[in-house]
Amino acid sequence: MSNYLRAFVPGGCSFFTIDLLERRKSLLVDRIAILRKVLAMCIGAVAGAADHAFGSNPPYGLAGMRQVN
Structure with missing residues (x-):
């Protein structure tokens, strides 16, 4: 895995990738x-794709996110 620089900015979003082995x-x-x-x-x-998925977190955490039943 590469050594990524992770900047933590208040109110910022974070992006991620999920891969299948x-x-x-x-x-x-x-x-x-x-x-x-x-x-x-x-x-x-x-x-989502066949072998990986991308996502982003909301900028202010879970505040204002909808609930799933």
């Missing part, structure tokens, strides 16, 4: 409904 598996696509429901409470946005 076995890149040929389609687990993220097969289970996208579950992934969206679980991440909806703490993640501002998610974009």
